Amino acid sequence: MKTMLNVALPKGRLGEKVYAMFEKAGFECPSIKENNRKLIFENEEVGVRYFWVKPSDVAIYVERGAADIGVAGKDILLEYRPNVYELLDLDIGKCRMAVAAKAGFRDDPQKTLKVATKFSNIAATYYNSQGRDIDIIHLNGSIEIAPILGLSDVIVDIVETGTTLKENNLEVIETIVPISARLIANKSGFKFKSEQIELLKNSLAQQVKDKAQ
């Protein structure tokens, strides 16, 4: 029997795109396309087992070795800094981590800047590098309303198209870092399944290259 490669996929549209790339790389698992509520799918012949997990949990599954590899957004990797290998930029799920504020906002450097965000570590690192004194307000969702209600001066959040910001009369004032989906691997799993993982990585890298041309 083949050694099974355990793959954590992020639930949702991004995960479906990722699976399509993996399938093209020869790691197909037809049962994953069945319309049911199962979360684990495997193809013993190819030696792959997929499981759908919450996108923000992919890195945890990989770091703790429940999955050998997975696909996680760079935002999650920067925020939680898991001890994993980051093998490839898949060039999908592209967006940016940005600072946004009410249209016409003017930063007063004499005051502590109130920052609402889901990404406390990213915000802290960014403003630390600028030597800016900030007060982080950690929120779990609907970040956009924080400046509108006066809870914060700015927000640090993911911006894809900017539509939500615009509809809430907010605008991007600074881009912190571009974000995309990354192929990650457990450090120990990589050693013992390096042949399979390298094969998959090389095929995915070729797909990324082909798409860029």
Added chain:
Amino acid sequence: MSGFKMLKNDEKVVFGLRELYAGLGYSQYKMNKFEEYDLYVKNKDFLISENVITFTDTNGKLMALKPDVTLSIIKNSKDEVGCVSKVYYNENVYRVSDRTHAFRELMQVGLECIGDLDDYCLCEVISLAAKSLEYVSPDYILDISHLGIISYIIDALGVTGSDRDSIIHCIGEKNLHDLSAICEDLAVDSNMSELFKQVVSLYGTVDSILPALEQIAADYPDMTAASQFIKLCRAFDAFGVGDRLHIDFSVVNDIHYYNGLVFKGFINGVPDSVLSGGQYDKLMKKMGRRSGAIGFAVYLDTLERMTDNSDRYDVDTLLLYDGTADLDTVSRAVGELTASGKSVTAQRRIPEKLRCREVLILKDGEVTTLENNA
């Protein structure tokens, strides 16, 4: 049942490793639970976790529950030309866990080789690291790198400060895409940045990687670390370290303290590295010492994750007897069972949740089988 069989996984490993190290003349280093806090605060970046449990001793000195053993060993070693001090330790250390963010008491076994080191000493320590892993499980991999090669390239790139730290972080993650982006942003020499990517991409058994490394050494004759690393890699065979030794330049222990050889050990099925070590001449220098040093530690707490089927049962045999049974008869029955190598618990009724291979019953002086779960 032998005493050794009764030991837990980590306890068995401790016994085995102590025998292994003592066999090559390493003597045991025993230390106090406490050390002056000053020792750690001066070298806190060297510690895996910066948090240390402290208390004020009766004489007013600030003391710490030891978070590390290496620093104490260095402190108590001497610089003697031509001499090498070889010690091993088996100590509990107190650190904040990355995962629980709380202090934990961890059992750690390791060794240090301090003094006028030569290639023999380096190879011996690498071979002991490999044998330590093999003792834990035959399905292991020891990754080895040479920080001299990484430092050569980073120095040639002319990168300093936070950019240098970002580059080292990328190497540790095998993150070639971000490494390329940083090199592009800094507009560094493209030949050097290509060499960097090539080196970081190298991964495999010593035999499979040596040709590429030899080519690099030939192309960059002033990269003395490459030729030294090649020489050592060729010597490992003579020490019986086979194809389980892999070259992997993503092993980058703290470059401020370590230099030369650095290595990490992995066991199949354990998600984290179980062994970590390297040459730490820079730390020695920082502590005012002239000697060289190399050592490693085996993190026994990580072995909890290994599958151990021997834990399926609490005891081999449950011997049931009734309250009227003659004491001599019960004692004799228990004695016969233990003499046959089984662990036995004698009880009057079956304890809740007890997992045993077999249940025997003692009635009218006769032992009969009631249940067999094996």
